Amino acid sequence: MKKVRLLLATLLLVFPLMMQAGDFTVGHKTFLLNGEPFVVKAAEVHYPRIPRPYWEHRIQMCKSLGMNTLCIYVFWNLHEPREGQFDFTGNSDVAEFCRLAQKNGMYVIVRPGPYVCAEWEMGGLPWWLLKKKDIRLREQDPYFMERVRIFEEKVAEQLAPLTIQNGGPIIMVQVENEYGSYGEDKAYIAEIRDCLRHLYGAKQTLFQCDWSSNFELNGLDDLVWTMNFGTGANIDEQFKRLKQLRPDAPLMCSEFWSGWFDKWGANHETRPAKDMVDGIEEMLSKNISFSLYMTHGGTSFGHWAGANSPGFAPDVTSYDYDAPINEYGGTTEKFFRLRKMMQKYSKEPLPAIPAPPAMMISIPPFELTERADIILGADSLVMNSPLLTMEEMGQGWGSMLYIATLPEITSESVLTLNECHDYAQVFVDTAYIGKIDRVRNEKSLRLPAVKKGQELRILVEAMGRINFGRAIKDYKGITESVTLTTEQDGHELSWNLKRWNIFTIPDNLATARRALDLAQRDSSSMFNFQSSIFKGSGYYRGYFTLKKTGDTFLNMEAWGKGQVYINGHAIGRFWSIGPQQTLYVPGCWLKKGKNEIIVLDVVGPSLQAYAPSITNALKLTSTRKIPSQRAPRSSSAASSAPSAASSAPSVTLSEVERSLSPSLFSQNHPELDKLNTEKSRLHNNPADCPDLNSATPVVEGQFAPGNGWQTIRFNGSKRGRFVAIQALSSQSEKPEVAIAELYVRDADGNRLSRESWTVEYADSEEINRGNFTGDKVFDLQESTYWQSARKSPLPHLLVIDLGSEQTISALDYLPRAESSAPGSIKNFKIFVY
Structure with missing residues (x-):
């Protein structure tokens, strides 16, 4: 009887799926859903960037916009954080x-x-x-492909039963992703295709996406081809070549970029709402399917935010993306404009906008009274070792501490960290010397004279690994060498420090709690301001009490750089440079009553964070100032303490010290666009501007008007390290000029790598109305661009440092992708020197 009941229960589950089994195929200039023409109106959303209790709300928000499909990535590193250990539970439950x-x-x-x-x-x-170490990523490397097949099999166990042929919602599966921006390797793409076809069945529609400029490099005949481009693009131009090759195929923009992502140290990115909606409406009017990337971006919680290249440009925690549905699931101007337009293409009234799943709350200031030095988070140590990377030490995320014994150097020396990834703080014994920041392409700093036996201590924090281009093979820690150079008695002396004691400090909740608990149990190991090895850096823990829960935004502006955990949830990275100054805290992760917060700050909070406790400390004493050596490294609490009245009772230094704790508060709105950078992002230092008055250009002439790549060939080859593009006039009457992408070609006509490129000089860059700095011409993104500042007069000059001397025979130039290519250069001169 039990077997019969089990069989009936199984049939009740399976039979509805069997009854709903359908089909999604390619027809004549259209997709076909169960034999009927179907326009895909997809909303891109990422399940791990949304707290699981809010998944259904965000899905309903997308549906209320008139979308009929959701487009999702499946994140390998989320589901297999350690080799062979798979997780499809909780926020990773993609099925x-x-x-x-x-x-x-x-x-x-x-x-x-x-x-x-x-x-x-x-x-x-x-x-x-x-x-x-010798792995070839995204190629037919045997080990890489073996692990790919295992991962795809595990994903298929979750998702293959949910294809439309099995009665589920999945209508298409993508093969790899934008491979044309990585290389040309049809054999590799074919192997990924064969793997997915085997797992999802011969009837499952498979597709591949790329840019209009490179999709032919890897296009396979038996896959659907889709294009990726952004708001403002010339849509007819984007599909022009595809329509020539496949005149009867359905058209789809598989990523129509609604906005853009943010980087630490740059302004918040936005795109005009009208341009986004106009682009979608144009596609719908032409029966073109689309996926709006992003419709809702969400948050890169924990350590999941990546970084971009060339150079190193780590992404902020917020993935708001200037999307129609904002980071916390709210409506925007884009949302309402899009909903109004989408209603015109729906026969039925669009669903009502769902109510928010949580109210917005703020939390008054509270203190974090427990502290542990960052060294208490160390979980492994190797001694007398050559330099090792984080990966060689078996750690994925966090920090590393490198310690070496110094020789005697009687004069100032230069310390150079070769390929330090990513943010290093340098100490001699306990004295803070300075930082070396990969974001700024910093590699060295000056050390004072040192005695033999003193210790060089380098604390390196890893940020997100590069997520685009060939630089995705991004090792963390000090990845090459550490050298010291000085001049003594007219001779240059150098040392290559080869033997190190190396600690790993993982970035995870267990490590943070262990360090704090150790510090609380053993007061002798409690590193206060006076005895801390790394002054200010460490773990801070506090508690706050709520009578009601709701979504909120933790203000981190007074803190330095690090990670936050609330009630065991990794909220994300913060960095005082901005533009993001708040961290989104979902109300579903809070609770009524007591809540725990832990902050790992690798730099240490600023004096501003201590303001409330300094006020309390001043109430304890009016006979002496708070000792300056008790303050965080970055500033002195003594500077804000008035002289005490002689009649007030005295207080011990330990009492004052115990009363000093940093504080936090939260607010009911985000702050995503506030920069606190120490250095200008402009590249207009007059000392870097070359004198070209007497120089001879390698070529001069006119660019053609309109969209698309143009190649300017030189009269022979020229060797040099710097390439200067001088824009003498524009194709319009306006003085502004723009360049989306540049490449240079070697003597054989091959494009040279741009990994080592930097901007040497730009006379004008627009940063008041966006991030249109010179580095945009080699950021591997055709939809971003350098643009001169509004109304800045011609001529304009952009100088690129190639990183080393190269032999150059030609230059490739790409204007903006929008219709009529605004800002296109007309007359130009190109110099190589």
């Missing part, structure tokens, strides 16, 4: 997300990589792949 989509009448497009980009740590590839 449940798809079932919720189906429950709400939405179809699903799945993009299972293995590479996804998405401004996500290492583009979704797991860090442990780098333990094999």
Whole structure:
């Protein structure tokens, strides 16, 4: 009887799926859903960037915009954080997300990589792949492909039963992702295709996406081809070549970029709402399917935010993306404009906008009274070792401490960290010397004279691994060498420090709690301001009490740089330079009553964070100032303490010290666009401007008007390190000029790598109305661009440092992608020197 009941229960579960089995195929200039023409109106959302209790709300928000499909990436490193250890539970339960989509009448497009980009740590590839130093990522490397197949099999176990042929919501599956921006390797793409076809069945529609400029490099004949481009793009131009090659194929923009992602140290990115909506309406009017990337961006919680290249540009925690549905699930101007337009293309009234799942709250200031030095988070140590990377030490995320014994150097020396990834703080014994920041391409700093036996201590924090281009093989820690050079008695002396004691300090909740608990149990190991090895750096813990819960935004502006955990949830990275100054805290992760917060700050909070406790300390004493050596490294509490009245009672230094604790508060709105950078982002230092008055250009002439790549060939080859593009006039009457991308070609006509490129000089860059700095011409993104400042007069000059001398025979120039290519250069001169 039990077997019969079990069989009936199984049939009750399976039979509805069998009854709903359908089909999604390619027809004549259209997609076909169950034999009928179907326009895909997809909303890109990422399930790990949304707290699981809010999944259904965000799905319903997308549906209320008139979308009929959800488009999702599957993140390999999320699901296999350690080799062979898979997780599809909690916020990683991708199958449940798809079932919720189906429950709400939405179809699903799945993009299972293995590479996804998405401004996500290492583009979704797991860090442990780098333990094999000779691995070739995104190629037919035997080990890489073996792990890819295992991962895709595990994903298919979750998702293959949910394809439309099996009665589920999944209508399409993507093969790899934008491979044309990485290389040309049809054999590799074919192997990924064969793997997915085997797992999802011969009837499942497979597609590949790329840019209009490179999709032919890897296009396979039996896959659907889709284009990726952004707000403002010339849509006819984007599909022009595809229509020539496949005149009867359906057209789809698989990523129509609604906004853009933010980087630490740059302004918050936005795109005009009208331009976004106009682009979608144009596509709908032409029967072109689309996926709006992003419709809701969400948050890169914990350590999942990636970084971009060339150079190193780590992404902020917020993935708001200037999307129609903002980071915390709210409506925006884009949302309402889009909803109004989408209603015109729906026969039925659009669903009502769902109510927010949580109210907005603020939390008054509270103190974090427990502290532990960062060294208490160390979990492994190797002694007398050559330099090792984080991956070689078996750690994925966090910090590393390198300690070496110094020789005697009687004069000032230069310390150079070769390929230090990513943010280093340098100490001699306990004295803070300075920082070396990969974001700013810093590599060295000056050390004072040192005695033999003193210790050089380098604390290195890793940020997100690069997620785009060839630089995704991004090792962390000091990855090459550490050298010291000085001049003594007219001779240059140098040392290559080869033997190190190395500590790993993981970035995870267990490590933070262990360090704090150790410090609380053993007061002798409690590193206060006076005895701390790394003054200010460390773990801070506090508590706050709530009578009601709700979404909120933790203000981190007074803190330095690090990570936050609330009630065991990794909220994300913060960095005082901005532009993001608040961290989104979902109300579903808070609770009535007592809540725990832990802050790992690798730099240490500023004096501003101590303001409330300094006020309390001043109440304790009016006979002496708070001792300056008790303050954080960055400033002295004594500077704000008035002289005490002689009649007031005295107080011990330990009492004052115990009363000093940093504080935090939260607010009911985000702050995503406030920069506190120490250095200008402009490249207009007059000392870097070359004197070209007497120089001879390698070529001069006119660019053609309109969209698309143009190649300017030199009269022979020229050797040099710097390339200067002088814009003498524009194609319009306006003085502003713009360049989307540049390449230079070697003597054989091949494009040279741009990994080592930097901007040497730009006479004008628009940063008041966006991030249009010179580095945009080599950021691997055709939709971003350098633009001169509004109304800045011609001529304009951009100088690129290639990193080393190169032999150059030609230059490739790409104007902006919008219709009529605004800001296009007309007359130009090009110099190589």
